[in-house]
Amino acid sequence: MSASCPRRPDDVTTPAPSATPPATGRLRFEAVSKRFGDHLAVDGVSLDLEPGIVFCLLGPSGCGKSTLLRMTAGFEDPSAGRILLDGQDLAGAAPHRRPVNMMFQSYALFPHRTVARNVAYGLERERLAKPEIAARVAEMLRLVQLEPLGTRRPDQLSGGQRQRVALARALAKRPRVLLLDEPLGALDRSLREETQGELRALQRRLGTTFVVVTHDPAEAMVLADRIGVMAAGRLVQVGPAAELYERPATRYVAGLLGDVNLIEGRLGEGGAGRLRGLDTPLGALTAFDHHGAGAAGAPGLLALRPERLRLGGEEGLPGTLLDATYLGDKILYRVGMADGRVLRAAGPPGAGPGVGAPVRLAFAPEAASLLAAEPA
Template identity: 60%
Template sequence: MAVDGRRRGSLAIGAVRRDFAPWADPAATPFIRFERVTKRYGDVAAVADLSLDIFEREFFCLLGPSGCGKTTLMRMLAGFEAASEGRIVLAGQDLSGVPPYRRPVNMMFQSYALFPHMSVERNIAFGLEQDRLPKAEITERVVEMLRLVQLEPFARRRPAQLSGGQRQRVALARALAKRPKVLLLDEPLGALDKKLREETQFELMDLQVKLGMTFLVVTHDQEEAMTMADRIAVMDHGRIVQVATPGEIYEQPASRYVAEFIGDVNILEGKVSEAGEGRCTLAVADAPAPVSVAGVAEPLKPGQEVALALRPEKLVLTHEAPPAGTPNVFAGTVWDIGYLGDWTIYLVRLASGRTLRVSRANATRFVERPLSWDDEVFVHFAPEAGVVLTR
């Protein structure tokens, strides 16, 4: 099998994902389109006037807290819920009135919903038997799925005889056996432990590329979304607040809500003192001097109130004062320390009483003069490190 004319060997997967960006092509036609979709339960709108385009072979993620409408949106695509307003189009077909079993989608549930009295191979074959496919074709597909998810030695076991990760693979194989155009995954890794979850994320990414299939995953786990997705839609109260690649979501959040929801961040309140082409100077109450910011995306006006988002890993923490002329310098005291193995988190208390969160990679085993509690330190950051938020 090939993707875009290339062999699907293990060395090609990274290249395929790196080059895949149909959303950047104005001529590309969306595979799935939500057009001003609203879903109401009584007076409450679980999804509100939402429009979204997803492209064929995209690994797309709906990300947000519980109750934001992400699962409702997925269930409407699957046909388990009907939209109150708007329409959903898949591969050019309006899905209005099309029952779930007639839609070219399949859904893998968080609970896996395996039949405990059936073997692995019977679980995988169940949907194919319901569709009354020829026995020879069912057998062929089951063998193919067992090989795909590497469960061939476990074909005759029952779910109770499998680990959590193996049960997850059975559920995935059953969902893929019917060869849907779109695979819907509702919190697919939530029941796995952290290490297995991280391993499975990469397995799902590789599998999605090998199959050339469109995956739509719902999750509240930011790391999971950032790892797997080609693009992420961040949701809040039934609306989409930003759609972008993981890198864009993290480095260029569209709002304070996105900046705070994705990863760790320090938010400083400020007022624009000067504004120019892509640059500005802010008066920040916690800073002893004006703060300089570069790479500003939006036009700003002097006197405008804004927020400055600073990721902890972009802050530099030192014992000694940085050289004269270094921009954006804060003095403070180490208030608390959290050692995470690969990273150490420092909470630095400023003279204003504000605490900054700073992270440092533990690149070496030994440090000449390690930072400790109550040390007087300096924090500074480059003008390009901060993001000015107007919303």
């Protein structure tokens, strides 16, 4: 847990009455790396986060996302690079002296303390006056809708309620940035989905910068204004959820963000509006090259989401319908192609061709993306 460093009187500047106070919580990483012996856990991460957003670090276990969070909190020191908050280098600042706070997956609540005293813990450590502590605790319990439960202990609460107590405690000290390490990982699926909406609504009301670590792509897409996908200690791609989903930069990002068809081939020459051809075993295909897939003749991949692949019509790639799975809001088709590959297409519920029927698959060029063939 951490707190803002106390300012000296000469550090304080008073804005003009008509001035709008500058937004706080801008977090900047400049070529940040972290080594543990021979292992490079974080590799040259550079990132600039505007204040007041929810930013999700997304990736599998061991990719470096939690290490990056711990360096921001002050629990680890960077081996190289700088971390700045509102332009101030955090190097050398102890965790409790940083204007950030961290909420852990385990919640780390004190079992012998009531809900109210758990929320008050960091404020008591700062030796705030008792009336101010009481007012701040009441404010936080109202914020997370736990006012009637202030006298209960953690073991008398549900998992979702314990999560909200931990969140209230983390926010009680009014950090400029709140760091959340897998904050919903201990909840079951239905409660996790419900809490995602509550967490997002709470952040909007507060305007505090949230940095969330998660391995769940769906959670990142629900929560985040921007997502940073990490792999092997590096940031692979950063952007809004729609951009990463529709225009992935690599095979890794394409697969991480959802189901995708990948068709390999050789890149052709570039055309107007970044349209390029790809010579594939299925024939010449056209897609958008958003990120610069490579030179003409180099290996490339066409990435196409199942919902962008249309089943039916007289034009398109010929295949055979292998099966159709009803999923409520859509039907997922598996289509066998002439070269032995299987492509997946999605369409609205309704009557369709039977299994074994010849079908054609078509797509608009702007619905597909070209990627470099490298495995990352």
